[in-house]
Amino acid sequence: MGLARSQVTVAVAAELEGISERQIREKIRNGQINARKMRCNTGAPGGRQWMVDPHSLSTSARVRWQRRMAAAEEFQAEEEEASHPALPAPVITGAKKREGAQIKGGAVNPAAYIDVAGKEAFEKEMGKAKYKYDVVAEAKAVIDSKQNVTERIKALAAREGVNAATIYRWIKESEAGIYALLRKRPTVVAGKSFRAINPDLETIIRKFYQAPGEPKAAAVYRKVVKFCNEAGMDSPSRATVFRFIQYLEDTEPDVCCYTRKGQEAWLEKYAPHGTRAEPERVMQIVMGDHHKFDVFIEYGGAPVRPWVTMWFDVKSRCPVGWTVSTQANGETIALAMAHMMTPKKRIRITEDGEIIEETLEMGGIPETVYIDNGEDYKSRLKKGLASKDFAMSPESLDLCTHLGVKTVFATPYWPQAKAHIERWFGTVARQFSPEMPGWCGSEPEERPAGFDEQKLCKQGKLLGLVEFAERFEQWILNEYIENEHGTIKQAPLVAHLQGPKARPGWPDPRTLDILRCVKEKAKVYKEGIRRFNRLYWHNALDALAGQDVIIRYDPSRIGEIHIFTVKGGFICTATNAELMQYGACQDDVKKVMKRRSQRKKEIRERMRRNEEQFDSLKTVTAERKAAGTRMVPGTAASTEGLLPAITPLDQAGRQVAKEKAKRQKIAAVKEACEPKRELDPIEAMILGRTI
Template sequence: MVTWLTTADVAELYGVTERTIQRRITKGTFDGKVKETIGAKNKKAYMIDLSSLSLDKQKQYLLSKGEERAELIEDEVQKDEGNLEEEYTLGELREIHGEAFEEKLEEALKKKEAVLKFISLGHGEKTSGVKAICKEYGFSQRALYRYRKTYDEYGFVGLIKKPRKDKGESRLPDEAIRFIRGCYLQPMRPKITHVVKMYRKKAEKMGWAQVSKDTIYREIEKIPEPEKCLAFEGERAYNAKYMPCITRTYDDLMVNEYWVDDGHTLAIWTPEDGKIKRYTMSAWMDMRTRAMVGWCIARNSNSQVIAAALRSSIIRYGLPGTCYMDNGKDYKSGYLNADTKEEFFRGYEGIFKALDIKTSFAIPFNAKAKPIERFFETFSSELSRYLVGFCGESIEERPHNISKKEILIQGLSILDVSKFIEGYMESYNNSPHSSLGGKTPMEVMKEVDLIRHDMPTEEELDMLMLRAEVKTISSSGIKKFGIYYWDDKLIPHFGKSCVVRYDPNNIGELYVYVDGKLTCKAENKELMSMNATEEDMKRWGKLKAEAKRATKEAIKAYEVRQDEVRRYMLEDYVDEETLNNMLTPRNKEVVNKAKVVRMNKHTAKGKEKKEFDTEIENNKGFEFFEKLGEEFLQAK
């Protein structure tokens, strides 16, 4: 089973002339593995055994000429085809193994070379020779004898590893496979050796085959990666890596129909007050044009920063139809959205509702849900990376030569960083985008219709952007920041809920909204001092009296008496006489002879005492109380 090559074939392999190969034959270069033949015109020619060439030349020949020689090798194989389950030609093996064919071929050539050395061993050399060959090629003696037998029966092609007929199929029953995979797919990530141990215990009970650990390893390797991800890393990782994604198109949207927002921590170290800071940017993008419509930088992300970025966007490009946002607490705060139904019905709507902007929230923990994420990657790559102070989006990206001490001295201030960002945003909005067919966001914005044409004034916008909170109006006013705020217009609304809006930079006043209408501007209430003057007391006395009078008049205006309410509720339970006795006391003398004597300025006794008090002699006052006592005893 020798593959014979012509001198022309060998010359092509070595890149020399055919005459050079003939001279090497005469010098015995090919170890005598040459035979003479009759060539053209009855001249002597030579054939060279392929195995006499170096391994790299054998491999080169089989890869380049293997298809042409396939029939010859196939003929050799067919000699004892009954002993082989299924035979393949060299060409078929090339197709089956694909990219791995070259590696399989190289392995077969090494086996062949070892076998030929084994065959050439003389009498008495086998014991030591076999050991030397096995050590040289890394084969076991058992493997070498098996390769020799295969080569004798099937030739070189027999040494190329064949694909198994049952490849991909398991010898285990389905329930055993399910048990193996179920044991492995646990959050604590069991070791495969432990799964083998568990399988063997289970197999003994169930009567399954006691297979080798390699078989169990192979079953575990077949587990799909999505299953491993979900079992080991959880739903969040699975959603990000393997959850099927919907590819959205934005070409059918109108300008400002959808704005999307997200926060981004700048990968820039900024010096401030002797410390290194990393600021956060909140930015809004119009999904139809991909334009960055507004942004705001702050030390930390919060709902007020998001609102400030929204305000700048509205002033520049108008009102959006829907705001598409993350699920974070900042976006769902009461400042932007009413936290609860109770707050909503008490008159607090939040900025989005007040501006008639719809809201939509992305799928939680889904990084692919917001297209603005790609913008931040581009932003960091094209701008942040080249600014002084770039510290990398992660530790791995951090420049090795960056120094906090140097940044404190020569780093960019946040004002300088803002200027660079402003310039970048302008450039980005006026650069062609492949997703827009080569047009710029600004060009598309001019071509496509707006979703809304209404627009608040800056004053109205500023008022709505104030911080807001639901409060209760008490008789002391409205308590906020640990102090009370007051305005006389609050008096008719004691006990009511209201919405207060305020500027965090000016806490001296609150804008108070009752039933959705601006009622007053309450100011920081002046607390009554222990050294308050009589005029102060009189002023507050009048204010309290007025508040009480207004409250009494409001109750009286309802024109429903207490006795009426009682009569309506009790008339079904007792007769009218009993009800009248309860509502109108029969013995009025009992009331007139009450033990407590009222002596305020409106009663007769009070006026009588006042006359005694005006006398110069203090004893008169005692005489008055003696007289009261005598009258009381006589009544007894």
């Protein structure tokens, strides 16, 4: 049974909080504490006084209140047991009932006890009986010594948390043996029925006890008495109501939990949990999720906690694709998925000290990906529909659609739905993160004494993003996958390579390059396609002026964009010569455009006056170089010589590669024959070119 939601006086609330009554009343007026005025017989003005809800007090005050109520409950239960050592069996008419365990000479028949209450309950009560028997033996030794018996018995009772009368009662009961010390509950001794309980009264008690808010047994008793008095019914005794409530808790714990604590508590403790059968093949079910490391690293001159986006094979317990970043998002998902579909490259040192490079066929094309309902994994949620229609981000969705991968969404707010990868993240938190510089602990109490991430960052003791990602990859490839897993009883790498795989083969890397690009809708103008304040052009766009197309581009290489029809057919790769020449990326353009809109006039004026101020034009490029990359995908090995997988975009990939080679030859000829055009300072800043 839960803790009571009964009210307490202002004086008691002040005592629990350790402040004055005046401060409590001030908190009531400010709405910081829930309270209401109730009638009382304490002589308060108007016969009413403030009664405070203890559950609206501070955490420490609630803990003190809970301990106080628990102590009161224990005292009441002890007094109840003392006043009702055994009840005569009630007279039952009508329906046949189960017999209780018969008492003979004060002792309960253990076989009958087990038959009525069950073996588990019997063993639990026997443990308590043995404890009582040991206390009785110590008390008898005190009595036999005849030295300060009263004081010593009282001291013994105080030590055990009972009163002296209880000790003497245990001594008397033990004369019939240890079984006489078993708790003689009415549900066991007299069978599962109750004196003075009729169906109507049972309904009333259920109504008041099995209610939201976890009402206390004493409060239920008062409500039952009040209801019976108003309805002209005979009121039950306090002991009867308490025994019936205990009976409900023993026989209907799931119902009591649902009605008193709510659906969430019931789901956690009593709801049937479906057990998912283990996959039969490797890469049959792959789970995806993000995890924030309990480690600080240095990024851009400041301490940050990195993320990993992970794909995890359920059959072999192998991590098969990952990307470490400063912020997990849709782009890291696509990168990790592309990494999942490529072999892994591992560097090892042999016993002879030789450094060797190995290709591990760990990963591949999954049959089903089991993912979260987070915003990164779904692009939209159609609200107002009974059936929620989720869609993954375009890049990840394309990877799955073109490669025939089935997508399954996990149940929201249900940690059991992705238990395998959640447990693996726990392994990372226990085994990998604590070994890294900058570990801050997953809980406040785990935080190292005197830990200061800002100080460590200034001292240069934190790892950079790239080095941290390399250590994480080495831990996975050289430690985790080589050690025996407790559930599958073999090393994850062995289980993964033994297979069989759900889908053999590896996709063409050129196909993955296209699919992991950002996908957007664009319009073709007579001048070409407009993006990043630049025009992209290809001769194939002449016939498409005024039409909508689908473009794909790599944010880290925005000199070219791949053009597709709305239905997915490949058209061409359009380029912007300047952006191609200087290797600009999307982040550069975004940063510069933001700064340029604020300082364009000032920059032009200052550039004419002072060469020193001209250096501000290089700020964005310098910041970018200082901060480094924002995300580090796992290292991939070449698929050359391995079994290829046939996918619908292989032809487009070959066309893109052919056009790229052609453009490189043309660019080489132009660079040799044509002088480079001088850029104005603003363009130079955008393109990251040094003037």
